[in-house]
Amino acid sequence: MPHMKKNPAELTRCEAEVMDVVWGQGQVTVGDVVDAIDRDLAYTTVLTTLRILEDKGIVCRGEKIGRANTYVASVSRECVRDGMLKSFVDTMFGGSTRSLVLSLLHSSHVSAEDIKAVRSAAESLEVS
Template sequence: MRLTRCEVEIMNAVWHRGTATVQEVCDALDRPLAYSTVMTMLRILETKRQALERVKRGRAYVYRPLVSREEISHELLAEVRDDFFGGSVKSLMLNLIGGEQVSASDIRELKAALSQLERET
């Protein structure tokens, strides 16, 4: 499932809270969006994307995620890997860290994660 940048912003607000009303999402966003815009985006995420579930609580609807941030990021990275790097995890990873300043701490953590993967396979 590929989400738009706006959809990701809204999902981040819901993921962070666990559940959220339209107003709570509006309040959590870094940029001002109209209440009606947020409400429309939440409905799209519920009905079209099936990423949220809506439950009526009192007079308000409360939204809760049906997919995790990890599921969405995994799918997106798999698409990037396949579309830009011919399915190569190595090429994707080298591209991710190639142009960045990588700290010694980051390198240690990456080595530890790779060692863990080696032990699991």
């Protein structure tokens, strides 16, 4: 895999939407991405976004299909997710994962089922 020029945590909303399609389909053309995204995005917008992602080292060009370039992921979804989460924790919680978790647990967006799942996951980590 090529070396990334920038931290994948720098993905914009549009870049993340495009990458969701790339990760889901494996190899895509610009047209594939335009068709897969549920909002109106111009072909040129998707092309520009893929070129930016290529410059960041997050996608690379695959084989040509006819005259169309294809693009494949150079970085896994997990790698990008980890980078984005680390950046978020560093920026919003001073690097404290504990502060993030406690903030989430005290949030009105967390259900009793979510808390139960977190408790179960924490207990299984303590055992291992």
